[in-house]
Every structure is written in C-alpha cells, then in structure tokens.
C-alpha cells in the first residue's frame with residue numbers, strides 16, 4: 118500500500134533478543150520498604166492493604182543512582198534490562214496522569230524514577246524493557262481486590278472505565294519506545310476482556326520494532342517459563358527464563374538464600390545450550406541502593422561473561438546430549454561448537470559421533486590450542502568416532518571452562 122511501511126517480521130523484531138542471552142530484571146517498588154512480597158503480601162492477607170500502602174512513606178530513593186545501576190547491569194554482561202513500571206499493587210514508578218498512586222505524588226522520592234533509568238540504560242547501550250501489570254489491585258474499577266474479596270462481578274461500565282485507565286497508562290509507556298514489553302497479571306481476565314489484541318496493535322503501531330513477552334494472553338512474541346530450571350527445551354523459538362537470585366523478586370533482607378555466581382553461570386549456560394535467554398532479577402532497596410550480595414553476583418557474572426563473549430552472544434542451541442556429557446552451543450553459522458565444562462575434568466573430554474570434521478580446538482577466553490586425540494576414525498572419512506580433548510588444569514576457568522572447536 119502506498120505510504121505504508123511493511124510490518125517488520127517477527128524474526129526481524131526478535132533478532133536482538135535471540136542473540137542477547139542475558140538480561141537483568143528489576144523489581145523496585147514500595148514492597149522493598151518492609152521487605153515483603155511484592156503485592157502478593159496484601160492480596161494473600163499477610164498484611165492489611167492500608168498497612169501495605171503505608172510503605173509509600175518509606176520509598177525515598179535518596180541514594181538512587183540510575184547511571185550506576187545501568188553501569189552495573191552492563192558490567193554483568195547483560196544486553197537488556199526490564200524494570201517494573203507498575204506491579205499488581207498499582208504503584209507507578211513514573212509520573213502517570215491517570216492516577217496519583219505513583220511515586221511522584223505519594224512518596225518522599227517525589228520524582229519520576231523511571232525516565233532517568235530508561236535514559237541511563239540506553240546510554241550504556243542496553244535494550245530497555247518495561248514490566249507492566251495488566252491487573253491493578255488498587256484501582257477502584259478493577260474487579261478483583263483481596264483474595265476472596267471482589268469489588269464487583271459483571272459490570273460492563275466499571276470495566277470500561279478500568280480499560281480506559283489501563284490503555285491510558287500503557288499509552289504513556291509507549292512514549293519511552295520500549296524495546297520490550299513485559300506484561301504480567303494477565304491470568305485474571307481473558308484476552309478478549311483485556312483487549313489483548315488492541316494492546317498489541319497499539320504497541321506495535323507506536324514502536325514497530327518492539328517485542329512482547331508471553332503474558333498477554335496469547336498475543337506475545339516469546340515464551341516465559343518461570344523459575345524452576347527448564348529441564349527440557351521450551352517449545353518455542355524465542356524464550357526467556359526469569360529467575361530470582363535468592364527466593365524473592367523484590368528486596369527482602371531476611372532472604373539470604375542466594376545462589377552462588379557459579380550456580381547462576383551454570384543456569385545461564387543451560388539456557389544458552391537450549392537457545393534461550395536468562396532474565397536474572399535484582400531487588401533494590403527503597404533508597405535505591407542495590408544490595409551488596411546482588412552487586413557481587415552481577416560483578417561475578419561479568420567476570421565470566423566478559424571472558425567468554427564469543428561463546429555467549431549470538432550463539433544457537435547446541436547438539437543433542439548424547440555427543441557430550443555437558444552443555445553445548447553452536448555459533449550462528451554453525452561452524453563452531455562450544456563445550457561448557459562445568460566441573461573439573463578428571464581426564465580428557467570425550468565428544469563422540471560427530472558428523473563433521475574437527476579442524477582444531479581451543480580454550481575460549483585465552484585462545485590456548487588444545488591437543489585432540491582421535492580414536493576410531495573411519496578409514497574412508499575425516500570424521501572422528503571418538504574425539505578426546507585434553508584440557509590442562511592451568512587453562513581451566515574457576516567456574517565454567519569453555520572449549521571451542
């Protein structure tokens with residue numbers, strides 16, 4: 118049609134996402150004040166709604182340094198970041214004109230903390246994703262409120278008012294031109310009730326390059342398996358595992374059950390080997406300080422990702438498990454096979470049954486050429502039956518050694 122751009126294909130829009138492999142999720146909200154579950158704590162009755170909302174008075178953002186956040190996220194090796202612009206509690210991090218339940222009007226922070234983060238993240242070259250809860254347990258025209266307590270059922274007028282509000286806030290977010298939308302809370306209504314298709318159309322009209330997660334009732338672009346390590350490859354070309362560092366999304370000082378850097382690297386490698394991304398969550402304090410344990414994890418990850426760039430970004434899922442006792446991935450052009458060695462090998466690595474000729478093997482991050490020993494090579498072929506690779510101790514990584522071949 119004349120004067121109309123052809124819509125970008127899904128593959129074009131998701132190309133950067135497919136290559137990104139690591140993103141950092143940020144759950145920042147008033148729940149960090151008491152260090153309790155985001156939104157769910159009042160929904161499930163662990164705290165009254167009014168007491169939950171008293172946390173507004175403690176959200177100061179006094180030490181909030183969005184440039185530092187962005188630097189740290191970049192340093193971790195992440196290519197994108199997703200921030201909670203509004204969780205189920207309805208408290209917006211930006212200066213929304215559709216409700217005064219936002220950190221500008223209702224907290225001592227007294228300012229929009231979202232705009233500055235988006236700007237800082239973009240200047241670090243990070244793609245920016247906005248998390249937005251479709252359901253809003255604070256809005257007087259939203260039907261569900263506390264568990265077992267409903268405001269109304271079947272009131273088309275009130276739902277229409279809520280829909281107008283929801284589209285208003287979503288339209289405000291489109292002004293950021295997000296690279297990604299991360300919807301949540303879709304399970305309480307149907308696609309038709311949310312007007313999920315209209316939401317999708319609006320987002321793509323405003324930002325034709327944007328991508329949308331799966332929690333938009335079937336109108337998303339990629340799958341979002343949550344927590345629990347994906348045991349098998351998700352049935353989707355594009356996916357992202359989102360995961361906490363401890364057991365909480367937001368800041369909870371009592372939760373000290375952090376995974377080690379080594380564990381997180383192995384989970385990242387698990388995702389990479391299956392062609393997906395890891396979206397790793399941090400939960401800053403109400404004053405904007407990122408807890409030290411989380412900083413240490415981001416930096417620890419950064420040490421490993423920085424050393425192994427070629428074996429992370431732009432890679433594709435690896436070969437079937439039967440060939441190698443560990444995780445593998447392939448380069449985009451499928452000429453390089455990466456082996457992730459997540460324990461100290463007690464002898465040479467064994468790769469079996471490859472159908473390709475192996476020219477050389479080396480250690481990613483320091484380039485050391487490795488000795489290979491082919492056993493069982495067929496007389497009429499260059500293809501090895503059993504291929505042994507020696508990985509001397511002094512070239513091994515403290516966490517996961519990566520061999521390229």
Ligand code: JFZ
Pocket residue numbers: 155157301302343359366
């Ligand atoms: C949602 C939120 O309710 C939660 O507070 C947090 O923000 C998390 C990232 O997302 O929780 C979900 C959503 C979907 C599933 C599980 C928890 N799910 O599909 O299994």
